[in-house]
Amino acid sequence: xxxxxxxxxxQFKVKPGMVLNVPTLDxxxxxxxxxxxxxxxxxxxxxxxxxxxxxxxxxxxxxxxHGRDKKIIVxxxxxxKAYQRKKGxxxxxxxxxxxxxxxxxxxxxKTAAVVAEPKKAEVAPEVAVAKPKTAPKKAAAAKKPAxxxxxxxx
Numbered sequence: 001x002x003x004x005x006x007x008x009x010x011q012f013k014v015k016p017g018m019v020l021n022v023p024t025l026d027x028x029x030x031x032x033x034x035x036x037x038x039x040x041x042x043x044x045x046x047x048x049x050x051x052x053x054x055x056x057x058x059x060x061x062x063x064x065x066h067g068r069d070k071k072i073i074v075x076x077x078x079x080x081k082a083y084q085r086k087k088g089x090x091x092x093x094x095x096x097x098x099x100x101x102x103x104x105x106x107x108x109x110k111t112a113a114v115v116a117e118p119k120k121a122e123v124a125p126e127v128a129v130a131k132p133k134t135a136p137k138k139a140a141a142a143k144k145p146a147x148x149x150x151x152x153x154x
Contacts, residue, residue: 029065038053059102072091
């Protein structure tokens with residue numbers, strides 16, 4: 001039995017009892033993780049694919065701890081320019097333990113309590129739109145006569 005889930009924008013294949021590292025989640029260790037996006041589910045007999053998700057499959061998981069991956073080196077160089085930059089980066093992760101996969105209707109209070117009621121469309125009162133004022137056009141400037149040239153040509 002396994003499921004393909006999406007956690008923090010990444011997809012994982014999970015099985016019951018599996019421990020995996022996911023991108024950092026803002027949840028304290030020991031608290032449950034809500035895995036809302038189950039993309040596919042398979043048991044021994046059948047395989048189900050969601051369009052895009054399966055609503056009747058639930059993944060139970062808890063946060064074990066938080067940590068940081070091993071350091072990767074970011075090295076930039078431009079040849080013949082005396083330009084070198086060396087930086088390190090450690091990506092944070094959250095380690096979670098998958099407790100089980102449940103097929104059936106979810107029993108969370110969120111889905112049971114949410115009942116969507118159509119809202120009435122509010123009609124906005126008509127507002128008169130003022131036209132922008134335009135400045136009066138200025139008369140064209142009178143042309144000056146061309147200056148007379150002397151014998152020197154200046």
